[in-house]
Amino acid sequence: MYPSTYLPTPPKSPQPEEQSKKPASSKNPIIFQAFEWHSAADHKHWQRLEKALPSLAAVGITHLWLPPGSKARDTQSNGYDIYDAYDLCEFDQKGTIPTKWGTKTDLMSLVTACREQGVGLIWDAILNHRAFADATEDVEVGNADYLMLENIDYTNPEVVAETLSWGKWITQQLGSFADRWCAELRKANGRELLCVGEFWNGDANVLTEWLGNMSPGFKLYDVPLMYRLARLSWGEDRDLRRVFEDTLVQRRPESAVTFIRIHDTQKGQDMDTPICEDFMPHAYSLLLHRRDGTLCVFFGDLYGIAGPCPKPPTCSGKLADLMLARQFDCIGWVRQGDVDHPDGWAIILSWTPESGPNDDPPLLCMDVGRQHAGKMWTDILEFEKNAVEITGDGIGRFVCLLDSMACFVNEAAAGRESFPGNFQSAFQELVE
DSSP states (O other): OOOOOHHHHOOOOHHHHHHTOOOOOOOOOOEEOOOOOTTOSSSSSSHHHHHHHHHHHTTTTTTTEEHHHHHHHHHTTTSSSEEEOOSOOOOTTTBBBBTBBBBBHHHHHHHHHHHHHHEEEEOOOOOOOOOOOOSSSSSOOGGGGSSSSOOTTTSSSSHHHHHHHHHHHHHHHOOOOOOOHHHHHHHHHTSSSOOEEOOOOHHHHHHHHHHTOOOOOOEEOOOHHHHHHEEEEEEEEGGGGGTTTTSSSHHOOOGEEESOOOOTEEETTTOOOOOOGHHHHHHHHHHTTSSSEEEEEEHHHHHOOOOTSEEEESSGTTTHHHHHHHTTTOOOEEEEESSSSOOOEEEEEETTTTOOOSOOEEEEEEOGGGGGTEEEEEEESSSSOEEEEOOOTTEEEOOTTOOOOOEEEETTTTGGGOOOOOOOGGGGGOOO
16 A cells, blocks of 8 residues: 555455354464475474474464475485385385485374374375386487476376376375366265365466366465565555455455465575565465465475575564464454454555655554454554554554554454464474
8 A cells, every 4th residue: 555644444344243144164274385495304304393283283274285205316305306106205215215304104293293283284296297217118209298307198097097096095194186186085085185286377367267177176376466466575566455356366265375485486496486575474464364265374484494595484583473363363454253253353554665754654444343342452463562442433543664564453352462472483493
């Protein structure tokens, strides 16, 4: 939004009694991509994830996106150059038993801990290719698909049958995958599976057309939204109010996995997509505190990035607090709460790269509901120091600093004492 002393009240949110008539999910889901490209290759990643699991679950993580854990080229490999999909770090192949991430014993221990914590698992299944075979079976050259690694031919019925068989096996191993395969796995396992695909295209029309050929439960990463956020952060797009236009989460919210960064877009990768660091709290708030879409949080944003382009945790170390706030059930918006989560919240964001030091701070009058009349609301992130008193009509006058943000909740809200949190972001130190 642009600096202003007053902006009109946004459309009212549904009242709690209206929201209670709608089907409610048990949580606001958050997927955590539990690795970055330069995670330590010391075979202790599974162990560290298990140590970190209680704190991750405490801030709202509902699913771990695990790295490819099958045997690949060598002990330094992240697993995308997959060699043997059936070797979950237990056989002596490619000069090693464990993978970069650890042993099968460690993996199974992590699986058990996730089950106990009620955290789901997403296995990064490499279905389109294999690599580093022990012998050459086909010397034919000429298909561009085979220039990097060896693509799998799904026109071969035996290949299709084998992939279906492996899918049933891996879900039985882990306890928790386009379309026929997912349907077969759901049928074989007798429960719902979260199936997410990566189709790297910035046109929401292309993504929705592709999803039209899939079953309703299939999801895709919202690449158009990620590009929109990047443009906003550098001032190439100007209007925060239009951030969700022509994105997958706008067109098909039930099919969208929203994200800011993943391992493919971190600095130094082929699809490196820079986002202004000062904008990261805004970007995560836009995704974390909206109802639509399933958010994916990147490991490097929560714990920091190693390797040749190191970075500390983003959002001034407050990303865990932003995630925790999601469990409470200028652009600004409110969530008034529902019967089970009555406290609600109000978010206000300011992003004007060309603003000056003498510009007025932004202010929004927002309707948080008459049930909150007379209550004092405070910013859980502590960016904004002043409390806001809600009027008898349920209106709050919310402010934040220029090019900043604030997340206001009732100061007496259940769980308010948890802020600021004390999240352990030194992931490497969890297991020495």
